[in-house]
Amino acid sequence: MSTAATPMTTGKTLGYKTHAIGSFQFGRDEYFAHIHYPGGRHIMQVDAFLRALMRDVAWGFFYGTVNFDTVFGTVNHYGTVEMFIGLFNEGYRANNRHFVETFEAKDLKAVFEGMLEDWTNEGFDPFAAPDETGTVYGAKKGNNSKAIKRQRLIANRMVGLPGDLTFRTEPLNRQFQDVPTDKPEVHAEKGFENEVHAFNFFDYVCRSDVTWNPSVVSCVKDSQFCATTEEHVLPITHGNDRVEWFIQATDEIIWDVDDRATGRPRAKVTMKAGDVAAMPADIRHRGYSPKRSLLIVWENNDASLPQQYASGKLTPYPVAF
């Protein structure tokens, strides 16, 4: 039964290493990532796996659950991380086929970073939209360290304030060439330059060279506006451990919303420019953006929330009416 006890040889002749932590082993070949765990194996297309892995690494395991697909993923406990097979899959759970192991976040992050570095070939950018990047299939060929070292950007107060996150110098994305780049007029009296502040938020976000990577732009205490440009499919299915909100600033995203625990479909949410919607604390969601679009993910960064939702102290729905 113990598949993982046998050292994996997957991909060795192709130049890829296998990576292991606890009783999980990961191997890749030309097309697939193979995950071996006590009790079985799981398989994913390697491009989808690397795009999901990129977000999990860059976000430090994010809020709640990062589902790579309907079977494999991680749950962030902010210090420790659970890596799982089938934990949020009705079929696996009903038949006791799920497997979970807990790791120190820093240990798992190190293994994930090593795997990402090893398996990402030259010319493939797991943060880019598929139309903007090359293929990752085939034998090992070079690397793309620069692309995978990008971190989630976090403003302390607001982008552009002295000492805070600086403006992006990248060009407007190819699909945002028609977004106005005009600057606001700022007339600060002497001594108030740090407070009288405005900037072109749309222009700033539309210069992002990554997709599905919310970065904090403005904060009101624990209230964070996390802006991101989206194109193609969200590479993970995010399982909420708190309520989050979406504000669609341009274009359109269609969200699949499924039950967080079972994966059963609950709704499809179509959001157009100006639409605002909550994502309850008991769902998972995956977005589809036909054209690159500007999305504001609005988060509450209060560290006590996961426990309050998990214990039932807070209802998963943000407003009662």
Added chain:
Amino acid sequence: MSMQKTTFGSLENFEKGSVQVIDDNPKHYAFSNVFEVASKSKPYEKVAVGKNLKYVIEAVRAEGTSPWFAAAHDEATLVMDGEIEIHFVKPDQPPVPEGKEGTVRLSAEPKGKSMGWVKVRRGHMALLPKGSAYQFRNTGKPGVLMVQTIQGENTVEKWSEICQIKP
């Protein structure tokens, strides 16, 4: 390279999406549209379109000149439509007690020092800094602002009027 046009919304021209329910209640998503909300609001009415415990996002119809507002914490505003000036004053006396949350409406322009002003258009974000008083001025067509703040005495909640209720 093919280039698709970027779609923005405005007060005159917006399309609203929807929640297509499979096994859920649409109220769980509190689905609204800031342009639709502002199209039915009074000038500078602060209508909550997002609420995460004490934090809110308000949709504001920016038409004419607003009252003077202040808060004891930072707030931020993002212009979704129109062109608006925001004027800032550092009041001689703190306009809002420390620790009070949400936007407070002042009865008049407070005595104090001018901090300056900004002119912002669609896509621009401005800081509404803690401890300042500020006033929105719009001499053009009505605009739409989103305000990132904390729920306060001026936050208007009318969810059943603004949100999708029927599956």
